[in-house]
Amino acid sequence: KTIADLGDLTGRRVLVRSDLNVPLDDGGAITDDGRVRASVPTIKELASQGARVIVTAHLGRPKGVPEEKYSLKPVASRLEELLGQPVAFATDTVGESAREAVEALEDGQVLLLENLRFNKGETAKTAEERREFAEQLASLADAYVSDGFGVVHREQASVFDITKLLPSAAGGLVQSEVEVLRRLTEDPQRPYAVVLGGAKVSDKLGVIDNLLGKADRLLIGGGMVFTFLKAQGHEVGKSLLEEDQLDVVRGYLKTAEETGVEIVLPTDIVAATEFSADADHEVVPADQIPADRMGLDIGPDSARLFAEKLADAKTVFWNGPMGAFEMQPYAAGTEAVARALVDITASHGALTVVGGGDSAAAVRQFGHSDDEFGHISTGGGASLEFLEGKTLPGLLVLED
Ligand code: 3PG
Numbered sequence: 358k359t360i361a362d363l364g365d366l367t368g369r370r371v372l373v374r375s376d377l378n379v380p381l382d383d384g385g386a387i388t389d390d391g392r393v394r395a396s397v398p399t400i401k402e403l404a405s406q407g408a409r410v411i412v413t414a415h416l417g418r419p420k421g422v423p424e425e426k427y428s429l430k431p432v433a434s435r436l437e438e439l440l441g442q443p444v445a446f447a448t449d450t451v452g453e454s455a456r457e458a459v460e461a462l463e464d465g466q467v468l469l470l471e472n473l474r475f476n477k478g479e480t481a482k483t484a485e486e487r488r489e490f491a492e493q494l495a496s497l498a499d500a501y502v503s504d505g506f507g508v509v510h511r512e513q514a515s516v517f518d519i520t521k522l523l524p525s526a527a528g529g530l531v532q533s534e535v536e537v538l539r540r541l542t543e544d545p546q547r548p549y550a551v552v553l554g555g556a557k558v559s560d561k562l563g564v565i566d567n568l569l570g571k572a573d574r575l576l577i578g579g580g581m582v583f584t585f586l587k588a589q590g591h592e593v594g595k596s597l598l599e600e601d602q603l604d605v606v607r608g609y610l611k612t613a614e615e616t617g618v619e620i621v622l623p624t625d626i627v628a629a630t631e632f633s634a635d636a637d638h639e640v641v642p643a644d645q646i647p648a649d650r651m652g653l654d655i656g657p658d659s660a661r662l663f664a665e666k667l668a669d670a671k672t673v674f675w676n677g678p679m680g681a682f683e684m685q686p687y688a689a690g691t692e693a694v695a696r697a698l699v700d701i702t703a704s705h706g707a708l709t710v711v712g713g714g715d716s717a718a719a720v721r722q723f724g725h726s727d728d729e730f731g732h733i734s735t736g737g738g739a740s741l742e743f744l745e746g747k748t749l750p751g752l753l754v755l756e757d
Pocket of ligand 1: 376418508739
């Protein structure tokens, strides 16, 4: 169901669930506004149809009570700039401030409610506990639009339970994300390469399981790679290591060999004495990481190897940075992958999809614009779970 299925929206109160979970610096300034920008078209569309638009979202993981550092107030200002129209802000989510602000809304106006997760009911484990909060939210509106693709994997009140209480539809962002990610799962153009990084193998188990049967090449970097190197019998010094995943990883290496999927691991590593930009660091062979050092990026040979392995790919999914890219000495590996994706998008129109907040923030940090890639997903966990083939609560209800 799409917005058109909701009928005439003039004068109706429409509650939009967006994903405005953006990174903030210590001073509370937004460091990557990609998710806010991606949320604008649906909000604009609803406002232009004369709806009274109530935007609702979360920021961070507060534990069900208000916390100043997780306030959505700075996001309201950014949304206002990007929309080019005033955005009212309610200092609570379903309390007096929200009710008064909804009451004051006129056709075509926009309101942002304070962080959903300042309310225990939003993320409560049982449906009964979530229900009461979902009812309070639903009482503010006449219709619901699910546009926060980054949260569709969460069975939470504003994503899942509310759809049982209001006429509901998917917004344009959710629709376009689903369309692109489907192209990765249904008959992708080959060669199909997947680049995985980030800290933990355990976050990626489901997607690796699923992709071992579908992708042609799996390129691995980031903190998770040290569990792969260790599983191959190499010492990894002080690098991140998940001992409890070693058997699982050995299983992946075996399955890959049996099924003909190529697993590409780095050949060299930037190894530092500690997790700091000023730490002493050097490039070492991947199988010779000194005992007193930790790997913080893939090395230059690996960056070349990864670029080569991506050069002829027609479909690429990338999730997770290759190193601690936010510190300049460890950014080159991630930068090389970003560059390789930009090159193949331009040279032969490869479908290149970047998923995950960190990877998206990284490509923007390197100065790339979103349109140099096939698609930059607003979903981290959501895009991974989609590729795992899981049923996502926020999508299921909309198809019902
Ligand atoms: C994300 O950052 O991936 C989404 O906003 C979901 O946030 P969560 O992992 O805290 O539910």
